Amino acid sequence: MGLKILPGRDGGTRPTWYARFTRRGRKVDINLGVPIRGTIPTRPDEWGIKRVDLSRKGDAAFEQSRAQALAELERMKVEVRTTGDAREVKNAKDALQAARYYRARTGQSVKGVRLGDLAELWIKQKRSYTPSAIWTKAVATWFARFAAFAAKYASEHGGRCETVDEITPGIATAWFDALRTSFTWETVTKQMSLLRNAYARYAVNKDERNPFADIVMRNRETANARKPHRPLAGVELERLFDATRDNAALYPLIVTAACTGMRIGDVCNLKWEDVDLGGGIIDCTTAKAGVRASIPIIGRLREVLTAASAIDADGKAPSPFVFPRAAERYRTNPTGVYREAKPYFARAVFVQEEPGDALEADAKAPPPLEGVIGQANFADAKRARLLEEYRLFKSGTASAHIAARLGVSRAQVSMDLAEIERLTGESLRPVASLRPDRKSNRDLLAQTREKREVGRRAASLYGWHSLRATFVVLATEAGVPLADIARIVGHTTTDMTMEYFNPEKKHAAERVRRQMRGTALDAPAPTETITQGDATPVDALVASLTVEERKELARRLLGL
Template sequence: MGLEIQKKKDGSLKSNWWYGRFEMDGRNHCINLGVEIKGRIPKTLRKQGDTAFECSRTLAGAKLKELQSEARNTKTAKHHLQELYEIKAGEDIALIPLKELEAHWEVIPSKRKRATQQTKRQKASIRQFREFIEANFPAATLMSQITRRMALGWMKDINDKGMSATSYNVKLSLLRGIFEQLGPEAGVIANPFAGIPYRALNTVHRQPFTQEELNQILNHCDPILRPVVLTAMCTAMRRGDCCRLKWESVDMEGGFVTVKTSKTGEVAEIPLFPALRSELEHLPRVSEFVFPEAEEMYRTNIHGLSWRFKKALKNAGITDTVVEREDTRMKASVKDFHSLRTTWITMALSAGVPMELVRRVTGHSTVDVVLKHYFRPGKEAFKTALETAMPKMLTGGGEEAPETEAEDQKSDDSNQELLKKIRGLLEFGEDLEKDAILRRLAEIEKELAA
């Protein structure tokens, strides 16, 4: 055990750096000491070299002693931590290797069942973190060995790659949560991600489509995509919920679609609009899924669906689909499949549909989410909706024009005639059957409406 020079078979240097070999926990360790070999190298290390060589040997020896001392101190600290943990918890510390971090994360309890796509994205983030540590801090193989400097290095690497603030914050939240949940069992003294600030969000909201754009999109969708897009237009469901829609969720007789949303787990109740009903009535029931081809594509090649929708937008002449962002080099999508959900909500609220009914359809738990992220009327639509709802005196419409005397008289005569009919119904009501009375009242109601 001691200093080493690594050479090739022909005797030439394999590396220009000193290596140190030492034993710990019954295992031999050989590491690069970071000290360059200089001067004339003797045939063996038992012999003395020139002054430059001996100076580099002295520096390497000092570095090796420093590492050995640090390793012994670390071992002692780990031993004391182990004893402290056993006293407090009555069990051993579970040393969690970084390569097993994904598996341990999967068993952490979650408030809601994790969606498949969400799980894939989060496991990818954990894998990227592990690969970063392996490439930059190879000595750290356990969760308990991750330091604050390593955590900051990982977050800086993400930031330098031009990732958006939203993605940055999601990854930070994920790793912070993992160390918070698993740390106490893995011997982590302090969460290395705690206190790292989130980046300020510069949210770019999706924009709704116009009615003309919706018609153009439908006209340019391929056979697999078209019924899925129509479903999104009529129900405000997310892409995954549309693709995985099951026949058991569709009540053709009652005229409702009832689904448990994949993202929030909330139950959404959606009226079956005539356009969607007509589409569903002509579909064969060959699977438990309403759109089996779209469901398979969503499950096996989700990018295929994105490509098809982008192609439909391009062929429909809709080009303002992305915008530049200030906080990242990546562009933000403002018109995509999810914009169909924004469109439905914006149209419904602009038309005066009560917020509570909108939330029953979308499955949102709070009003804030709907208003902040989905209600995006254009200026003209916003203006029209306000002018329709607000008093005329505020919007500048003035008093409604008074009816002419002839129109007044005509209206009075019509009302008098209807009153006579109602009076006659009341006078002879006792001689009529209940059903007959109801039918006559319905007729009178229609006449009043006309």
């Protein structure tokens, strides 16, 4: 590294001293901010033009300014070495450039952001929303783990890494390799994205390439390693519709997701401005990729949207969202939205409907909690607490969060939920089934997950995203062109859409049965003989029975 005088635009020289060095094969000049004084020494070239020659000695004023420039150069070197900021000390040229960059813009000595302070700085950033406690804790944990790893890795390789600018591509790659051996790809992506953005925001040397930018997060190998959500067969989808039909909050979301292939976040946040009921189309932008999706409104979906528009029209203050309650829940507690639907998916896939199930469910329908608590001899405070705990739990809020919100212990919440179960007879929490031929929610939910080869948590095989895969499979089997399906689900390429086309044996069997229906190989349909007048519909008969008669009918049908 040495001093240099650069030519100016007017044919003369620039008024200040510069230092030159080579970084990654590219020459870089740094302005030292020291004015050039006196007469600059020169020498004539072969054409007689005077050129600056710093190997010669100038007059007293020039030599004095040269000495000041050298002193400034050394001072900045020492500053970088003693503070340990900007870049690794062994690369003094890069450190000098970073120090000069920072000083030129702030007027202060360079002081890089320490890795130990990243979490606090990142969490305290101004945002349009208030981060949740869970997110804050996760971010603090991720930054702390990376800081400890970076310090250890740098020490083992003869260096150090205490600030953001000291992160090297080697450290970033080693951390990426460590993450993907222990965590799922979703977690790896979140952590690497967080570190990449933190480096871009807090690095002093903005000219240095982001060490996290060149890491390829997805390739064919990693994409194939993912556990795709499995699509539902037609009969399973019908069971899901039937099971949720009486759930006014869940049924519209399930129908919309199944009929559009939209992600659950896009379904919950769907706005009326994107819906054209008259034209029969939904034209919205996906939240994940920002791609415009054009979705036709088909049978079941039209019924749901028409019903939602009627509800919205009756409201005093119409919401911009098609499903206002779902939009609010997804904003405040997205996990609750996933959790509420999970048991319905499990039963739709793994439980075959048994005779009398619907009757027994009607017979054992729990009474309203408000009425039961009103009859109990509870203090007003306890009555209000039980009602609020019940509301929060049914909305998908975890017991720990209920306890924190109400200011009680988790043990108290558990006892209160047990009290509610005793009063109403409703099973709120997964317990072992009292019948050996029935599976509990806990057993069913376990079947919807599969252990990953890499990752601490099991992969979800059935859930909201299964409806996206179901739409792709059913639309493909119905003969819809792949390009149209990609446009509907918001994919930029058909290759991406084909990743969702994952039919299983049950889909093939269902398709064969449908296509073979009516052939010579198909069993003849049973003939029905009515011996007495007009038959009364079964639903009407069941509706005319009392609760006790329904219980007796259910017991007889089940052979109990």
